[in-house]
Amino acid sequence: MFKDIEHLVRLAAVMAIALIAFATMRALVVPRSFGEYGHYRGDAIAEIAARPVAFAGHDVCEACHIDVVEQKKQGKHVVVPCEACHGAQAKHADDPASVKPAKLDTAVVCARCHEANSAKPKGFPQVATADHAGGLACDICHQPHRPKIETPAATKPATEGKK
């Protein structure tokens, strides 16, 4: 009698071993704090909070770069925080002497916000960069902190308007 179902018993044993192996693996691999708050590792919150801050916030920058703040106030970019263009600069703010922000490629940075797209609000200034700049860097003509270009009639010495 047993002989005739022996192969099935063996099959059941194989399945049981597979299940046990799975359960063991699950116990070993799944982190302890998984599911504490939701479908993720609870400890992750503390770990992320412990990471060094990357963004300093524009208040910090403005304390040192007063000239830039003055310039920005004159144009519409007053609403754009420093690190939206310059990237995370907390390290530079901590130690300006040894950490210098990298030079920006305006053809990339400016297009990120100003590339024409019909989904953007009509009133937002936007250009088809390929037609508008023809591959030139935007800061050849625009001063990044005060981007409006004065009419040629009011041309001033080369210190203003163009960078």
Add this chain to the structure above:
Amino acid sequence: MQIPVEGFMYPNEVELQWSILIVLYPFITGLVAGAFILASLERVFRVEAVKPTYRLALLTALAFLLVAPLPLQLHLGHPERSLEMYLTPHRSSAMAMFGFVYLWYLMAVLLLEIWLDYRRDIVVKSQTTTGVTRLIYRVLTLGSSNISERSLHIDERLGYFITVIGIPSAFLLHGYVGFIFGSVKANPWWSSPLMPIVFIFSAMVSGIAVVMLLYMISTRLRRREIDICCLDKIAQYLFYIFVIDFSLEMLDLLQRIYEADESFRSLDFMVHTRLWTSQVIVQIVCGTVTPIVLLGLTQILSLTDTVRKRIYALAGCLTVIGIFAMRWNVVIGGQLFSKSFLGYTTYKMAFATREGLLTAITLLILPFIFLLVLVKLLPPWPDAGPVPASGASPAHGTS
């Protein structure tokens, strides 16, 4: 790469996120479910005529099932993470739960049924072969070589039981794929409670057609005579199920046209422009109406065996193409229009990329390689069976 856009698209709609690989996913799972249901017909409803395709259908289902998750893996990337779906199950994600549906079907249904059905052959082979082959068969016997009358009878009963469980499981497997699309309520092209049902029936259609074609091709390659009774029966099933499938899709269409909700004009325009070729010409005219008419003819007229075989082969190929087009139109079509109903984008298929055409073609060839290996390992036809058809019969050579 600039993607041609017509009218207004939201920025995140311009580029299609679900590529041709996501077309393959329902297509391949559909073949699995369809092939299995054909096999179950023989077993549960005891349709003797389709018996020659029983094992072939099971192996086909397995070969395609092994490939089914690959398009998803390639699409998502990080295949090493797929195990996490089982380790930390996410019960509110329909897609994550598919992992369990898949596993259940593979482990609890298909592998078990094949093992039980082949156990006698495996034991015999483990005693008659040598070397590495012998080792493989020895492992497959699980160390028990008992093939007494009684033990085989027990296997038969258990196999029957598993098939009975297997039919709803096969429905679940592919119905689930339909559900994944049908439950995307933000997308009017997909969101329909009829989706799982249409998916199951189209799956049966494609699975039966593929097994029929594989049966014809493999029999020719082995230089045996095709069992025309078997073929007739399969074609008959194909015809009936195809008619049901087609009526369901037409019902869905009727419902959409009459309901004409806010998405209708946009979708209607899409069907008449971007999807015209793939939906109307390929899917409906070539891939559905033509094979139904062809198969219908074989039911009404009395044609010679040769003509019938030719018609079956043609109808089978058209059917598979048609069902592929259906998956294409569902997956790609559902992403071509804007949620604003004001614009349309274009699907640009890459070639030799992770989600390109080349990958898709490879993934479609892969199941046949798997099938070849499986057929070598577990021959689905009785070896000493029907007399070789050549020799006396000059009629041999017709398709």
